[in-house]
Amino acid sequence: MILSRYIAMRFLRMFLTVLAGFTAILFFVEMIEQMRRFSGSGVSLRHAAVLSALMLPSRLYAILALIVLLAAIGMCLTLSRNSELVAIRASGRSAVRFVAAPVFMAIAVGIVSVALLNPIVAATTKRYDTEVNRLDRGRGQTLSLGEGSVWLRQSLPSGGQVVIRAARTSTDATTLHDADFLIFDSAAGPTRRLQAAEATLGDGAWTLTDVKDWPLLEPNPEAAAKLIPSLQLPSDLTAARIRESVGDPEVVPIWQLPAFIDGLERAGFTARRHRVWLQTEIARPALLAAMVVIAASFSLRHLRGRKTGAIVLSAFGAGLGLFFLRHLAQVLGDNGEIPAALAAWAPPAAGLLMAFGRLLRLEDG
Helix, strand or coil, rough: CCCHHHHHHHHHHHHHHHHHHHHHHHHHHHHHHHHHHCCCCCCHHHHHHHHHHHHHHHHHHHHHHHHHHHHHHHHHHHHHHHHHHHHHCCCCCHHHHHHHHHHHHHHHHHHHHHHHHHHHHHHHCCCCCCCHHHHHCCCCEEEECCCEEEEEEEEECCCEEEEEEEEEEECCCCCCEEEEEEEEEEEEEECCCCCCCEEEEECCEEEEEEEEEEEEECCCCCHCCCEEEEEEEEECCCHHHHHHHHHCHHHHCCCCCCHHHHHHHCCCCCCCHHHHHHHHHCCCCHHHHHHHHHHHHHCCCCCCHHHHHHHHHHHHHHHHHHHHHHHHHHHHHHCCCHHHHHHHHHHHHHHHHHHHHHHHHHHCC
């Protein structure tokens, strides 16, 4: 028990060391990127540092598995260099028992990252997007979901804005049902309301059918309202932009993701991508455990001479292969080629089985 705790703490210290190194490197890389991107917007060094700090959790979260892999390799190399590994194996500690402590620590890191770091990443990414939209003088968020409704916002060539509410939308986001269009003038405020049974997005315009038009600047808008069979309203939206605005699943905290998926499906959108992301997040602790076992299967031996570099590169290459396999499976799941659960759980399961198979070949205790 004492030895297991010692090994687990050595792994944790190595993980924190690698994490601190990547944090420093990524922060300065992000600083340079933000200064380059917003050089024409007059961004100060302090503002660039704030933007970099907001983006940093997302960058670290994306490569967390590789950080765990490097920490496990570093732990094994350190123990081997100090001859502690030889002493541990000579005491009768099997390879499987040795790797159990860092595996449980990696699982704990994965659980904490999903439970705490995931919501932090979602919050900082949203704040970063808000700051970027302000600096770019962008149009901000295009789409949001309300209780039983879909909300859109667009600009007009005249400089005004249109707020759109619809009961539901088609899967490809080009047709709205029971839609209300509230048109705002930049100086006069709301000037017109259009209510349509159906609105179809074409090339640069909405085509509204069965429309009721209220001129809001009239003293009695209801009396002045007109029924129009069909009309067109200019739009700067595209179906691709609307679908993108449904939201990157990474910006939705995992605790809110099931309700968000239900809202997407009620609104008529497909939630396949969000379901895959939810399963992938749940499987993250297993992925981190697989990275530890992969590192141990290559590094859990007394390393001397030139073979050390080759073994370390082999361990890193195997972990990197699993990392990219996970992303490939996620893409296949997003496209509906494989089920969400298979996309999330197959890569870590395959990594664990192959790594344990290699580890058992080294077993001599």
